[in-house]
Amino acid sequence: LAKTTQPISMDSYEGQEVNITCSHNNIATNDYITWYQQFPSQGPRFIIQGYKTKVTNEVASLFIPADRKSSTLSLPRVSLSDTAVYYCLVGYGQNFVFGPGTRLSVLP
Amino acid sequence: EPEVTQTPSHQVTQMGQEVILRCVPISNHLYFYWYRQILGQKVEFLVSFYNNEISEKSEIFDDQFSVERPDGSNFTLKIRSTKLEDSAMYFCASSGDRDGDEQFFGPGTRLTVL
Numbered sequence: 001l002a003k004t005t006q007p008i009s010m011d012s013y014e015g016q017e018v019n020i021t022c023s024h025n026n027i028a029t030n031d032y033i034t035w036y037q038q039f040p041s042q043g044p045r046f047i048i049q050g051y052k053t054k055v056t057n058e059v060a061s062l063f064i065p066a067d068r069k070s071s072t073l074s075l076p077r078v079s080l081s082d083t084a085v086y087y088c089l090v091g092y093g094q095n096f097v098f099g100p101g102t103r104l105s106v107l108p
Numbered sequence: 109e110p111e112v113t114q115t116p117s118h119q120v121t122q123m124g125q126e127v128i129l130r131c132v133p134i135s136n137h138l139y140f141y142w143y144r145q146i147l148g149q150k151v152e153f154l155v156s157f158y159n160n161e162i163s164e165k166s167e168i169f170d171d172q173f174s175v176e177r178p179d180g181s182n183f184t185l186k187i188r189s190t191k192l193e194d195s196a197m198y199f200c201a202s203s204g205d206r207d208g209d210e211q212f213f214g215p216g217t218r219l220t221v222l
Contacts, residue, residue: 034210034211041218042216043201043215044151044199046211049210087150096141096153096211097153098143098151098153099150101151
């Protein structure tokens with residue numbers, strides 16, 4: 001199983017770009033990388049998923065280097081409502097490992 | 109938008125009692141999961157379920173846990189004899205019919221064992 005690490009917390013200001021990196025050194029060949037957002041007392045909410053290179057959707061981008069041993073979630077212009085815990089999830093098929101989570105605080 | 113639902117939202121039980129947590133996955137999904145999150149900690153994988161059988165389980169998912177899809181719509185997690193350390197949020201999730209598909213999570217059931 002992949003083991004993952006993330007920064008415990010990050011602070012940012014409204015309107016800034018935020019990049020959160022997850023390390024997954026022993027990621028398996030078939031593993032996908034997925035990022036989730038979680039607010040207190042709620043279930044994780046899907047943000048973005050990728051396998052390699054770069055993926056972009058309407059809310060975020062995901063950068064995955066060629067060795068796939070890390071991934072970076074990029075939130076382009078954060079707002080106060082983006083204050084949450086962000087988790088990377090690595091896995092394939094039916095086997096998944098969440099990272100420890102990064103608590104992002106967006107300040108006015 | 110389809111969503112995963114879970115009942116109850118909060119369950120309080122006495123140590124040693126059996127509990128059943130219920131989930132209704134998104135209707136056309138084929139893969140189902142249970143996770144737990146102890147207060148203040150990360151989300152931990154418990155078990156995945158496909159084609160009416162367990163696909164993978166973590167070391168947390170020991171003999172006191174079981175899962176079932178009794179009627180084609182519900183997906184349940186049973187804890188046979190609860191311990192204090194089972195107190196946590198339990199999340200159900202489901203995903204579609206292809207590998208790498210995103211998992212949709214339910215709102216969770218908060219289990220408190222006294």
